[in-house]
Amino acid sequence: MTQDTLSEAEYDVITDAAAHWCMRLHAADCTDEERRAFRAWHDAHPLHALEYEAMQEIWEVAGDLPRTEPEALAAQRKPSRPWGKFAAIAAACALALPLAAYSGWSLGWLPNSYQHYAATDSVRQVTLSDGSQLELNLNTDLTFSNFKHERRVTLNKGEAFFTISHDTSHPFVVRAGEGRIRVTGTRFNVWLYEDQVRLNLVEGSVLVSSNRDLPGEGLRLGPSMQARYRHGDYLPQISQTYPGDSSLAWRSGKLVLDNLALHEALPLINRYLSNPLMLADTSTGAIRVGGIYNIKELNNFAGSLPKVLPVYLTRNKEGNPVINSMPQRPPKS
Known part of the structure; x- marks a missing residue:
């Protein structure tokens, strides 16, 4: 997986592995060695974590699926076994694997496009598959995933300036730290350092939340406004930027x-x-x-x-x- 954009075959390999680890980690006989191997696989590529999260959702849904008629009859004939529920869920998860591979996009679970970008010792300019343009500051790392219902960038570290391709039906979401920034088309800068996040809006409007698990879409910002938050903040701090603000000088x-x-x-x-x-x-x-x-x-x-x-x-x-x-x-x- 040396390419930034993965082929369908590479996606399938990752999805298969995610299903395997999902079943093993839910098994009672899962060993510490297996858990360490899973953690190494999980951390080896950002898409591994994404696929495993999607498989977890399938697993949880499968646990609530009703039994088929043959299963119900078999249960009346056979004594209950401790691993019976596990086997049923594992089977459902295995049946759901093609759904994840081929229908995950239509259900909004999996992206149909995934790119990883990094800048080390020089500022880098990139164009995403949706036409949006990004400038990456030094020591910046991020990923882009194109889901059916949203375009998503995860800023892992560093700083980026965004010029978003306008699409009201396909919002653009930036995840930085614990928070979320939601836009349809605009220009803005996001800086992440440790648990600190700072957003500077140049043009358009955004909705910013300091905790994406909270209800609602966050606070609305207009041009020349700034939001700051860090881990544990219930709401971001909002302020106005002044004309001589130099926070974007890194672009020069x-x-x-x-x-x-x-x-x-x-x-x-x-x-x-x-x-x-x-x-x-x-x-x-x-x-x-x-x-x-x-x-x-x-x-x-x-x-x-x-x-x-x-x-x-x-x-x-x-x-x-x-x-x-x-x-x-x-x-x-």
């Missing part, structure tokens, strides 16, 4: 720090670093920093800090650089 290869406190600046910087910068304490985090930086040269940022700020660097036991504020000298008597 720049990072602009406009007199930010270090604790605000580090998440913006660390997304570009292989070894993230840490803060020694809250007083160090309050020190303010500014400037315009080339995003490809931010690995030199840490070394330059002691030249412009009253700080010095140490390293923690994990090897990460730690910023420490210089001790204040007592006033002369």
Whole structure:
């Protein structure tokens, strides 16, 4: 599976494996070794997780299916066995396998198109199969799945600017962190770092939710509005962006720090670093920093800090650089 767009045969292999793991993990004799093997398979490709989730839904539905007449008669003739229900569900799951492979699209369970995109050391521009255009910042990873009822991007890490192909009957959904952004056609930017998500809307409108498991479609944003949320937030924080906002400067290869406190600046910087910068304490985090930086040269940022700020660097036991504020000298008597 080296191609971004998978063939029908490759889809079938993944679906078969998902059905196998679904049955094994529900079996009473499933071993720890099998569970470890499943986890390795599950994490090996984003579509593995997607297919397994779909198979889980089939499994749950199969558990509620009524028995056929022969099964009911057989139950009257034979004593009940502990694995009887499992066997019935497993059979239903096996019968449902062709449905997942060939009818999953029409039922809205499986995508008919799947792409994986990543940008490492340079900004990347991509065009999705629906015509939408994306710009990916450095160290960005995302997937696109085209379902019958929605187009879905899952932002795994990083930042992307979206120009969405308009289609009111086929909404575009971005999953980032715990939240969801729903649009039909618009231009916006989404940044994800650890559990923090920030959305900047440039044109059109979106519905944003900080928890996609909550009822409703979320809060509506208009142009020049921003939403922020992180894990555990019931609602996103909404604000207006000002004309000189520099959050999209990365599209020109720049990072602009406009007199930010270090604790605000580090998440913006660390997304570009292989070894993230840490803060020694809250007083160090309050020190303010500014400037315009080339995003490809931010690995030199840490070394330059002691030249412009009253700080010095140490390293923690994990090897990460730690910023420490210089001790204040007592006033002369």
